[in-house]
Amino acid sequence: MVGLAVLLGIIILGWMAWRYFTPKETKKEVAKRLMPEISVAALNITDIDDNRIKMTSKVMLKNPLPVDINTNQLDYEIYIDSVKVMEESYKKPISIRSSDSTVIELPMELLAGPMGRVLKYFDKEKIDSAAYIMKARFAVDVPVAGERNFNLELSKRLPALRIPKATIKDVDLNLLKMKKKGVDMVVHVTNPNLFPIKMKDGSFVFKIEDDLEMEGVLEKVINIPARGSQDISMHADLKEGKVLKVGWDMLTSKNDTHFSYKFNCKLMSDNGMLDNSTIATTVKGSLNELLDAAKKLK
Numbered sequence: 001m002v003g004l005a006v007l008l009g010i011i012i013l014g015w016m017a018w019r020y021f022t023p024k025e026t027k028k029e030v031a032k033r034l035m036p037e038i039s040v041a042a043l044n045i046t047d048i049d050d051n052r053i054k055m056t057s058k059v060m061l062k063n064p065l066p067v068d069i070n071t072n073q074l075d076y077e078i079y080i081d082s083v084k085v086m087e088e089s090y091k092k093p094i095s096i097r098s099s100d101s102t103v104i105e106l107p108m109e110l111l112a113g114p115m116g117r118v119l120k121y122f123d124k125e126k127i128d129s130a131a132y133i134m135k136a137r138f139a140v141d142v143p144v145a146g147e148r149n150f151n152l153e154l155s156k157r158l159p160a161l162r163i164p165k166a167t168i169k170d171v172d173l174n175l176l177k178m179k180k181k182g183v184d185m186v187v188h189v190t191n192p193n194l195f196p197i198k199m200k201d202g203s204f205v206f207k208i209e210d211d212l213e214m215e216g217v218l219e220k221v222i223n224i225p226a227r228g229s230q231d232i233s234m235h236a237d238l239k240e241g242k243v244l245k246v247g248w249d250m251l252t253s254k255n256d257t258h259f260s261y262k263f264n265c266k267l268m269s270d271n272g273m274l275d276n277s278t279i280a281t282t283v284k285g286s287l288n289e290l291l292d293a294a295k296k297l298k
Contacts, residue, residue, distance in 0.1 A: 036069065036096070037062040038136055038152040041103055045277040048163055053115060055108040055273075059136075063096035070095050071138040076106060079133040081121070085114045094138070119162060127160045128194060161273060162192040164224070166263055166281040169231060171290060183214055187232045187263065191224040195271050198223050199232075199279075202265035206236045208287070209258060218265065260284045 039060045047054040063069045071094050078086040086108055096102045121127065136152045170186035183206055191197050202218030214236035224230045261283040269275045 036064065036150055036152060038134070038154050040134065040154060040156075043273055044275070045273050047278050047280070049280040049282065053110040053163070055110065057106045057108060057134075058103055059106055059134075060101055060103050061094070061096055062101040063098060066098055068095065068097050069140050071140050074104075074106075074136055074138045076134060076136040078108065078110070079131075079135070080115075080118050081127075081130045083114050083118050083121075085110045085118060087111075122160045122162060123192070129157050130160045132156050132158050158273075159194055159271065161271075164197060164267070164279060165190045165192070166283075168261065168283060168290060183236050185234050185236075185261075187234060188229060189222070189224055189232055190229040192227060193271070193274075194226050195269060196224060196226050196228075197274065198268035199265045200268060202232075202263065204234060204236065204261065204263040207260045221268070257287045258285065259287055259290055 039062075041058040041060050043055065043057045045053060045055050061069075072091070074090040074094060076088060076090065077084055088106070088108060090104065090106055092104075094102065094104060118130075122130070132155070134154045136154075137149060139147060139149050141147050166187050166189045168185055169188040172184040185206070189199070199218070199222040202222070204216050206214045206216075216234050216236035218232065218234070222230055222232055263281045265279055267274050267277050267279055
């Protein structure tokens with residue numbers, strides 16, 4: 001008991017000496033060196049379509065300070081090879097106890113314009129890997145040191161991520177006859193990444209104007225090798241529509257008759273960012289453009 005009392009006395013005296021006799025500038029310098037740390041526990045792409053890429057990131061924040069951290073907002077940005085592709089704010093209270101850590105989930109939506117330029121740069125320069133940088137900042141009222149703005153940065157070199165592409169290679173619209181109400185098509189899927197991917201749970205909708213709608217599903221898993229491609233045969237059954245009207249439009253006004261094709265599937269990959277993400281592809285145009293494009297790809 002005597003030893004414990006002596007130890008407690010030493011700790012208390014040390015704390016009092018620090019508080020009352022250490023210069024204020026020294027305290028601020030120590031607080032400055034004790035910077036919170038940021039690390040990414042997981043990063044997943046959840047949704048890819050023609051206009052945006054949605055992601056979620058589980059981020060761990062560590063607090064080495066001798067006081068708790070409490071903040072109401074965390075601002076963060078994502079850069080890929082120095083190009084800012086995302087800027088967002090996490091506007092929920094964050095509390096981290098002294099010498100502890102917490103994990104928060106950040107929603108991310110990559111900006112279509114900058115991300116498109118990055119992908120073109122990857123293709124043009126044949127880039128295999130890129131620097132992915134996360135910058136985060138938040139303000140905290142730190143005892144003694146006063147209000148502090150913390151700027152955190154995390155950088156990792158990862159494979160240069162590319163988005164799989166799908167184009168319609170062949171389409172048989174003759175199946176719009178009364179006896180065969182449906183459409184067969186072949187979609188050419190290209191995987192520009194350095195790693196293979198698999199596509200599962202595929203579903204698609206093919207529409208012609210507001211007159212006809214067909215739906216189909218993929219009942220098997222499609223394997224696409226690294227930097228490879230695969231043709232996927234699909235059949236869509238008629239859901240609803242005016243078959244005779246569409247057939248007449250095909251004969252008389254292909255340029256003025258428009259279609260839309262939407263394809264959705266899940267991706268399976270050894271790359272943790274892409275695995276279990278959803279990809280959605282939309283193709284629109286006139287029937288004449290569709291048939292011409294299919295002829296060029298054959």
